[in-house]
Amino acid sequence: MVVKVYGPHCASTKRVLVCLVEKEIEFEVVPVDVFKGQHKDPEYLKLQPFGVVPVIKDGDFTLYESRAIMRYYAEKYRSQGVELLGRTIEERGLVEQWLEVEAHNFHPPAYNLVIHVLFPQLVGATSDPKVIEESETKLVHVLNIYEERLSKSKYLAGDFFSLADISHIPFLDYIVNNMEKGYLIRDRKSVSAWWDDISSRPSWKKVLQLYRVSI
Amino acid sequence: MVVKVYGPHCASTKRVLVCLVEKEIEFEVVPVDVFKGQHKDPEYLKLQPFGVVPVIKDGDFTLYESRAIMRYYAEKYRSQGVELLGRTIEERGLVEQWLEVEAHNFHPPAYNLVIHVLFPQLVGATSDPKVIEESETKLVHVLNIYEERLSKSKYLAGDFFSLADISHIPFLDYIVNNMEKGYLIRDRKSVSAWWDDISSRPSWKKVLQLYRVSI
Numbered sequence: 001m002v003v004k005v006y007g008p009h010c011a012s013t014k015r016v017l018v019c020l021v022e023k024e025i026e027f028e029v030v031p032v033d034v035f036k037g038q039h040k041d042p043e044y045l046k047l048q049p050f051g052v053v054p055v056i057k058d059g060d061f062t063l064y065e066s067r068a069i070m071r072y073y074a075e076k077y078r079s080q081g082v083e084l085l086g087r088t089i090e091e092r093g094l095v096e097q098w099l100e101v102e103a104h105n106f107h108p109p110a111y112n113l114v115i116h117v118l119f120p121q122l123v124g125a126t127s128d129p130k131v132i133e134e135s136e137t138k139l140v141h142v143l144n145i146y147e148e149r150l151s152k153s154k155y156l157a158g159d160f161f162s163l164a165d166i167s168h169i170p171f172l173d174y175i176v177n178n179m180e181k182g183y184l185i186r187d188r189k190s191v192s193a194w195w196d197d198i199s200s201r202p203s204w205k206k207v208l209q210l211y212r213v214s215i
Numbered sequence: 216m217v218v219k220v221y222g223p224h225c226a227s228t229k230r231v232l233v234c235l236v237e238k239e240i241e242f243e244v245v246p247v248d249v250f251k252g253q254h255k256d257p258e259y260l261k262l263q264p265f266g267v268v269p270v271i272k273d274g275d276f277t278l279y280e281s282r283a284i285m286r287y288y289a290e291k292y293r294s295q296g297v298e299l300l301g302r303t304i305e306e307r308g309l310v311e312q313w314l315e316v317e318a319h320n321f322h323p324p325a326y327n328l329v330i331h332v333l334f335p336q337l338v339g340a341t342s343d344p345k346v347i348e349e350s351e352t353k354l355v356h357v358l359n360i361y362e363e364r365l366s367k368s369k370y371l372a373g374d375f376f377s378l379a380d381i382s383h384i385p386f387l388d389y390i391v392n393n394m395e396k397g398y399l400i401r402d403r404k405s406v407s408a409w410w411d412d413i414s415s416r417p418s419w420k421k422v423l424q425l426y427r428v429s430i
Binding site for chain 1: 264265276278279280282283284286287290291304305307308309311312314315316318319320357360363364
């Protein structure tokens with residue numbers, strides 16, 4: 001069964017796509033144009049009542065929330081492709097910890113930077129300098145903690161690549177390549193080496209090649 | 216090995232404690248007084264570099280982020296106590312989906328209400344009426360979607376109690392019992408019945424009895 005992935009161009013969908021490529025799972029995409037408001041169409045809201053992307057359909061099974069979808073496929077195809085949940089229950093615990101850190105500490109300031117730095121360039125949205133400054137300060141604090149962690153282990157959850165690393169890629173790409181904020185990464189030796197490692201994986205290159213066009 | 220849980224009185228720690236009680240796991244608590252700033256002490260930051268509660272220590276293993284800790288114990292003691300992850304990979308997928316919905320849709324407005332309604336009553340913090348109004352509007356939208364979901368299944372992830380339900384309990388308790396906002400729940404028949412069900416479980420009653428004192 002080919003997995004249908006709704007909304008390929010958004011960052012959170014790219015998180016899912018990288019996971020599917022790493023797990024060697026066949027998929028097809030269903031475009032949802034958020035700039036045209038298609039994520040608020042009644043038909044789409046039947047799939048995802050909160051009106052955000054992504055959603056997957058896999059036969060009769062529907063699932064939303066990008067980090068939940070990643071966990072589902074990493075678990076379902078445990079022995080296929082790259083192992084993304086660690087090998088032991090403790091390793092998985094640490095994958096879960098860093099997935100949560102990504103969601104609650106890294107993502108909010110990174111998202112605010114995208115909204116207030118990148119969006120105004122692309123679609124003429126308004127920008128609030130105070131939000132930019134506060135978000136960057138928060139992100140610096142988070143990345144300093146990452147630097148300490150990544151000076152001791154190659155990846156966030158340990159010496160193995162995992163969902164916790166994948167989950168960071170799309171927004172790190174915006175920061176480094178779309179917003180002239182690359183110094184946030186490059187000023188930190190271990191974070192910089194980690195970014196070079198995870199962003200050079202064939203899975204991310206493939207997703208970028210297919211869906212670079214828009215945010 | 217007895218699990219050490221740091222910071223028993225905060226809402227996010229209570230989430231973990233309910234899980235441990237449901238899984239019949241022995242624990243002891245290590246008080247961390249956030250009102251005295253103990254979560255920013257250098258010794259504590261060695262355990263949790265972001266300076267928030269909870270953290271667990273289980274022998275040599277340290278883990279933070281409440282939802283990650285819950286997942287870890289629900290997985291580690293799969294066959295002990297109440298099954299909290301569903302029985303199939305698809306059921307677990309839905310548990311993960313609703314855990315993510317709790318974290319990203321329910322929690323932010325519920326948290327803002329606590330900060331701007333409950334905290335000012337307790338510790339004299341300032342309150343912003345605009346934030347209260349916006350948060351309540353967001354929460355109404357989320358709870359309307361929950362009402363639709365819970366009119367079709369007994370619990371969020373399906374007809375089985377899970378981590379997704381547990382994760383909501385502490386902040387729902389604030390809303391219903393500490394902030395005179397109970398109408399948000401009581402105005403919705405299925406949400407109200409769900410709340411009565413999950414809040415009457417012995418696990419929550421035990422945690423409340425032990426750690427009701429403060430927020």
